[in-house]
Amino acid sequence: MQNMPNKTPLANNHISVDCVVFGFDGEQLKVLLIKRVGEDGGEIFHDMKLPGSLIYMDEDLDDAAQRVLKELTGVKNIHLMQFKAFGSKNRTSNPKDVRWLERAMESRVERIVTIAYVAMVKMDRALSQSLLDEYQACWVPIRDMKTLAFDHNQIVKEALVYIRQFVEFNPLVLFELLPRKFTASQLRVLFEVVYDKQFDVRNFHKKIAVMEYVVPLEERQKGVPHRAARYYKFDKKTYNKLRK
Amino acid sequence: MQNMPNKTPLANNHISVDCVVFGFDGEQLKVLLIKRVGEDGGEIFHDMKLPGSLIYMDEDLDDAAQRVLKELTGVKNIHLMQFKAFGSKNRTSNPKDVRWLERAMESRVERIVTIAYVAMVKMDRALSQSLLDEYQACWVPIRDMKTLAFDHNQIVKEALVYIRQFVEFNPLVLFELLPRKFTASQLRVLFEVVYDKQFDVRNFHKKIAVMEYVVPLEERQKGVPHRAARYYKFDKKTYNKLRK
DSSP: OOOOOSSSOBOOOEEEEEEEEEEEOSSOEEEEEEEEEEEETTEEEEEEEOSEEEOBTTOOHHHHHHHHHHHHHOOOSOOOEEEEEEOOGGGGOOHHHHHHHHHHHTSOOOOEEEEEEEEEEETTOOOOHHHHHHHOOEEEEGGGOOOOSTTHHHHHHHHHHHHHHHHHHOTHHHHTTSOSEEEHHHHHHHHHHHHTSOOOHHHHHHHHHHOTTEEEEEEEOOSOSSOOOEEEEEOHHHHHHHHO | OOOOOSSSOBOOOEEEEEEEEEEEOSSOEEEEEEEEEEEETTEEEEEEEOSEEEOBTTOOHHHHHHHHHHHHHOOOSOOOEEEEEEOOGGGGOOHHHHHHHHHHHTSOOOOEEEEEEEEEEETTOOOOHHHHHHHOOEEEEGGGOOOOSTTHHHHHHHHHHHHHHHHHHOTHHHHTTSOSEEEHHHHHHHHHHHHTSOOOHHHHHHHHHHOTTEEEEEEEOOSOSSOOOEEEEEOHHHHHHHHO
16 A cells, blocks of 8 residues: 555445355366346346355455355355455446346445455255255356356356366365275366366376375275276375375 | 345455565565655654555556556566455554555545565666655565564565465576576575575585576686686576476
């Protein structure tokens, strides 16, 4: 903060938080979205958006992210990481978004800077049912995502880039998305959806072999129509030792 | 953004940008600060703060950071990276800060969320002289930094953590702080100030040996009182090849 010249109007902004929660169901990477109902030129429209809302006056940013996510989706106590502030003046350039926002906020909307958070969770988390009625929170496969409200497609895209860099140096978070015992193929699929590229099966086995914290078990899959695959487990002790 | 319950007052915030610019003079890591003059209980006080200010209504965040840095210090066209939004409600808990801010802004101050940027530059950059008169921008060694305005000590601290993680995977930025030809000792001092720890001289030579993009030259220092050290250069081609 410094003395402000008086000639240029200051941004009397509102500040929101938006949460990008990625889930993995064993096959696909999905993102948690909520429904938005609005009106455009007399027509009712339905589309989707990230769970997000304005912050309260007496609320820190991290607290606001947790509150908003819980209020809109029922998902709580997850590790939300702040990854970027989105503050382009074009965020609210779509009149459809502005009208929706002004009705929702019951005030004039000038410009909103949003602080974006990201998390990765197992998809067995319960979405609150009463909230589901109101906001219809749901998991949408990244590949099937349509045009979202505001700049939310951009926010999801940048959240993915952030997550890819993050797991590179903190692979732990990936293993938290898997069951306690997992097959090489399950791990490969997870890598494939996070990095959005194919990994050669044989090379991936070599990759696993050098991950000292991925330990092969004597146990194999049971009752599968194909050749039963070996199970692996994630060894957190070894992981932590290697990280020191 | 979602429908807001009406019971809790919304944060009608102002948004600022703050720039943490680190410089290296060959020996020390310094941070670019500006002077602040305020009044507290009838007493005039002088202290320091990061170059930062409110954003304009029609200005994107990145543009605001570049503008503010240039206006307050004369430093321009540097690679400022957004690294974190600071939005604790306690940011403006010090009455001294609030009074200073309200006088500077000529309006009531409720709460300010600041988007923090960080950059590393060579210290041969000129600080604008006319601006120097007004804001007295200056380079302060990290170790000598006193209590800054607002939460700026915290912002500098987190910027350092960010920079350490960043150079780990983008060592290129470190070499941009060095002269074209540098000695092993100059490189070691740079690592030491960035990581804030001592590196053993012999081990550091081994570390250099495995950095394929640090190439020893035939040339040695001239006219030095001690044993003339070999020069090295940074080979960007090799660096880029290895990064692929």
